[in-house]
Amino acid sequence: xxxxxxxxTSPCTRTSLLCPKPSGKRRIEELCERFGLAExxxxxxxxxxxxxxxxxxxxxxxxxxxxxxILDEPTSGVDPDARxxxxxxxxxxxxxxxxxxxxxxxFLSEAMRCDRISLMHAGRVLACDTPRRLIEAAxxxxxxxxxxxxxxxxxxTIPAVEEASFARTAPQxxxxxxxxxxxxxxxxxxxxxxxxxxxxxxxxxxxxxxxHLDGGLLLRHISRRRxxxxxxx
Amino acid sequence: MSEAGEISFQGVSHRYRKVVxxxxxxxxxxxxxxxxxxxxxxxxxxxxxxxxxxxxxxxSGRIEVLGGNIGEAGHRRRVCARIAYMPQGLGKNLYAELxxxxxxxxxxxxxxxxxxxxxxxxxxxxxxxxLAPFCDRAAGKLSGGMKQKLxxxxxxxxxxxxxxxxEPTTGVDPLSRRQFWQLLAVLRARxxxxxxxxxxxxxxxxxxxxWLVAMDRGEVLTxxxxxxxxxxxxxxxxxxxxxxxxxxxxxAAALAIPPRALHASEPVIEAKGLTRRFGDFTAxxxxxxxxxxxxxxxxxxxxxCGKSDDHEDADGAAAGQRRRG
Numbered sequence: 001x002x003x004x005x006x007x008x009t010s011p012c013t014r015t016s017l018l019c020p021k022p023s024g025k026r027r028i029e030e031l032c033e034r035f036g037l038a039e040x041x042x043x044x045x046x047x048x049x050x051x052x053x054x055x056x057x058x059x060x061x062x063x064x065x066x067x068x069x070i071l072d073e074p075t076s077g078v079d080p081d082a083r084x085x086x087x088x089x090x091x092x093x094x095x096x097x098x099x100x101x102x103x104x105x106x107f108l109s110e111a112m113r114c115d116r117i118s119l120m121h122a123g124r125v126l127a128c129d130t131p132r133r134l135i136e137a138a139x140x141x142x143x144x145x146x147x148x149x150x151x152x153x154x155x156x157t158i159p160a161v162e163e164a165s166f167a168r169t170a171p172q173x174x175x176x177x178x179x180x181x182x183x184x185x186x187x188x189x190x191x192x193x194x195x196x197x198x199x200x201x202x203x204x205x206x207x208x209x210x211x212h213l214d215g216g217l218l219l220r221h222i223s224r225r226r227x228x229x230x231x232x233x
Numbered sequence: 234m235s236e237a238g239e240i241s242f243q244g245v246s247h248r249y250r251k252v253v254x255x256x257x258x259x260x261x262x263x264x265x266x267x268x269x270x271x272x273x274x275x276x277x278x279x280x281x282x283x284x285x286x287x288x289x290x291x292x293s294g295r296i297e298v299l300g301g302n303i304g305e306a307g308h309r310r311r312v313c314a315r316i317a318y319m320p321q322g323l324g325k326n327l328y329a330e331l332x333x334x335x336x337x338x339x340x341x342x343x344x345x346x347x348x349x350x351x352x353x354x355x356x357x358x359x360x361x362x363x364l365a366p367f368c369d370r371a372a373g374k375l376s377g378g379m380k381q382k383l384x385x386x387x388x389x390x391x392x393x394x395x396x397x398x399x400e401p402t403t404g405v406d407p408l409s410r411r412q413f414w415q416l417l418a419v420l421r422a423r424x425x426x427x428x429x430x431x432x433x434x435x436x437x438x439x440x441x442x443x444w445l446v447a448m449d450r451g452e453v454l455t456x457x458x459x460x461x462x463x464x465x466x467x468x469x470x471x472x473x474x475x476x477x478x479x480x481x482x483x484x485a486a487a488l489a490i491p492p493r494a495l496h497a498s499e500p501v502i503e504a505k506g507l508t509r510r511f512g513d514f515t516a517x518x519x520x521x522x523x524x525x526x527x528x529x530x531x532x533x534x535x536x537x538c539g540k541s542d543d544h545e546d547a548d549g550a551a552a553g554q555r556r557r558g
Contacts (some may be wrong), residue, residue, distance in 0.1 A: 050273075050274075050275060067501070067526075068501070068502065076274065077273055077274030077275055077434075078273060078274075079272075079273045079449070079476075079479065080273075080436070080472055080475065080476050081476055081479060084488045087488055088488060090529065091488075091490050091491070091529075094493070094527050094528070094529050095490075095491050095493065095494070095527065097527075098526050098527040099527065100501050100502065100524055100525070100526055100527055100528055100530070101528070101529045101530065102524075102530050102531075102532070103529065103530070103531050103532070104531070104532040104533075104534070105531060105532070105533060106404060106533065106534065106535060108407070108437075108533070110531070111531050111533040113488070113490055113529070113531075114529045114530060114531030115493060115528045115529045115530065116528065116529075116530055116531070117530070117531035117532070117533050118522070118530075118531070118532050118533065118534075119533055119534070120532055120533065120534035121406060121534060121535070122376075125522075128522060143533075144407050144437075147406075147407045147408075147533065148407050148408045148411060151406060151407070151408035152408060155408070
């Protein structure tokens with residue numbers, strides 16, 4: 001759905017960051033400043049290093065100040081330093097602006113940074129808690145061991161056949177395709193409206209699609225089904 | 234002339250149109266041990282491995298593998314049966330519609346092994362990997378971890394002298410990852426003279442390799458044992474050492490995450506019994522959770538697998554999905 005070829009030609013950072021509101025210009029300047037994009041305003045996204053492109057993707061995703069942010073493997077293929085930079089922005093969004101963030105990852109070190117995590121396997125949530133408590137509950141010293149303990153417990157109960165049918169996972173996307181998947185500049189200008197009657201105060205969501213994993217499937221599911229499945233206060 | 238098992242790169246560059254994947258790389262790799270090529274995606278690991286395995290055409294420079302230049306067709310023909318190459322992506326070297334047993338038999342035939350030899354090798358590999366109970370299952374229906382093991386078996390059926398594994402554990406769950414390294418250790422113990430080259434983006438994995446090549450943007454940052462690299466950088470672990478080697482390394486402070494201010498609010502999102510199916514398989518099964526405002530909520534899991542269907546299929550399947558809950 002978000003994979004339009006025209007975004008490949010997405011002209012430059014500034015256009016990607018266009019926003020329909022009158023306040024758009026100010027917002028762009030503010031974001032460029034905060035996300036360290038100011039020097040790259042006229043660079044084409046595909047010429048940017050991946051870490052920077054990822055930051056641009058995030059800037060594009062938060063341009064309309066959403067309350068909820070959904071990130072599907074945002075840091076695969078990014079070097080450790082750039083990953084930390086990206087997380088600094090996430091922390092800022094969460095702690096200072098109260099943005100709720102869903103993030104999927106297969107890096108254990110990133111999972112440790114989340115307030116809570118779901119350990120997922122074959123479409124099931126094996127456990128869900130703070131990383132610290134998950135480790136303590138398993139009586140081990142690292143999240144990896146805690147995950148392995150959960151997987152071992154599950155493998156003795158789920159028949160192998162079921163695991164095999166899971167292996168037929170439908171789509172797989174190229175990792176690291178980052179920004180180019182976000183949509184055409186025009187779509188970027190006009191954030192997608194929820195179908196059906198407009199709801200005031202409903203959080204508007206943006207999905208960044210990067211890799212593909214169980215968590216990713218779930219994230220996409222949430223973002224698509226937000227109208228019916230997710231109840232908001 | 235290099236010793237058997239040793240590999241040397243001399244001035245190797247590789248481009249994909251305008252993109253430089255390898256930039257004048259000169260490098261000597263020791264033989265008979267587990268050599269890791271380390272770095273995030275897009276630094277040229279796969280290109281390096283593909284070139285030395287003879288799977289990619291050499292554009293410039295020279296690579297000595299198994300006593301000759303791999304760029305020469307004659308040498309390549311002579312040594313290709315001694316090299317095993319497992320490309321990136323789960324089960325890329327497998328035939329999805331063949332069973333586990335048939336896949337192994339196919340690779341064995343490819344290397345002209347006799348029926349007797351084939352039977353014996355296939356049986357020994359199946360038992361070593363624990364795949365024996367699944368030998369009649371189509372490779373396409375295996376889980377990610379099992380595909381990975383079968384891929385390794387298929388690569389090893391002809392007793393290669395050089396085993397090249399391109400990101401064998403990316404996107405595999407931690408249990409399968411651990412099992413994969415254990416399996417590789419067993420197979421290496423059986424055949425100690427075999428050289429193994431592995432690429433990975435996981436720094437923690439690389440700690441266990443014999444020798445490392447750290448790469449960044451088509452260039453080699455450093456080489457040596459994990460201990461040498463860590464000590465030379467004066468870092469506490471390999472990840473910190475790798476960071477300090479990056480060209481624009483800054484002694485950035487460790488990322489600190491302040492605790493979340495407690496909002497006395499209702500959950501901002503409440504999901505109950507989410508289920509999502511693709512055809513006859515359930516990707517997300519009865520998942521429920523509540524999320525509070527400002528929370529960073531992570532999903533940790535392995536990749537799906539089977540890089541086959543494209544986006545339209547995915548969206549089509551999504552449109553046909555059913556929900557309960």
